[in-house]
Amino acid sequence: MTQLYFLLLVVLLAEQGRPQGTNNCRTGWKFFQESCYHFGSQKATWPEAEAYCWSMNSRLVEIETEAESNYLESQLRTIHQHASDSGVDQNEVSYWLGGNDIEIEGVFKWVKSDQPLTYADWSPGQPDDANGEDCMELRGAFQYHWNDLPCNIPHHFICEAAAFEANTIIGK
Ligand SMILES: [Ca+2]
Ligand SMILES: [Ca+2]
Ligand SMILES: [Ca+2]
Numbered sequence: 001m002t003q004l005y006f007l008l009l010v011v012l013l014a015e016q017g018r019p020q021g022t023n024n025c026r027t028g029w030k031f032f033q034e035s036c037y038h039f040g041s042q043k044a045t046w047p048e049a050e051a052y053c054w055s056m057n058s059r060l061v062e063i064e065t066e067a068e069s070n071y072l073e074s075q076l077r078t079i080h081q082h083a084s085d086s087g088v089d090q091n092e093v094s095y096w097l098g099g100n101d102i103e104i105e106g107v108f109k110w111v112k113s114d115q116p117l118t119y120a121d122w123s124p125g126q127p128d129d130a131n132g133e134d135c136m137e138l139r140g141a142f143q144y145h146w147n148d149l150p151c152n153i154p155h156h157f158i159c160e161a162a163a164f165e166a167n168t169i170i171g172k
Contacts, residue, residue: 023163031163032071037061038159039079039095046135049096049157050111058161059112060098069121072158073144083140093140094149096157100135101127101148108136108148122146 025036036058044052046060053060063069076083076095083093099117101108108127109116123139127148135151138144138158149155 024161024165025163029161030075033067034163035068036161036163037072037075038161039075040157040159043091043154043156044096045154046096046100046151046157049155050098053098053157053159056159056161058159060096061158061160062098062110062113062115063119063121065119066121069119072138073121076138076140076144080140084143088140090139090141091153091155094147094155095138096155097136097138097146098160100151101129102134102151105129105134120146 023031023036025031029036029038031037038053038056038058040049040052042052050060061072063072076093080093082088083090098112099108099110103109106127106129107116108120123142123145126142126146127133127136129148131150133148133150135149137147137149137155139147139149
């Protein structure tokens, strides 16, 4: 019996030690898997949004997995339930991602990590570089699948920070 209690204690302590309980996401940031996310209510051009996220000890969001993509899309669909309705100003409901093809036209990459896209969720027909579009967004009209857009359009954006970086309080 004593051994059983000891085992239970070990299991309980192990549960408490799990990182989910000790993530560094600050108030107002959302926690999912390994990251903290800030859904910006302000609007900025892509370079301004990038600078803002950096100033918050984070980066414009980089989507590496289908799970992360699905999470962000479902969050935005919840925040903006009518984002794909006709007549909705897309600049009010769409969000910058941390990728562009400024360096080599047609070759998108995640800028902060300098990594090629390993996963993609482009909306059908995108990226189309219409009128020289180089920056990546989650577009309300496209059910928050990915689109390329001119980088100088003021837009909402999502910042991402590591949730478990050692000895660092993210976003402080
Ligand atoms: Ca990510
Ligand atoms: Ca382009
Ligand atoms: Ca486009």
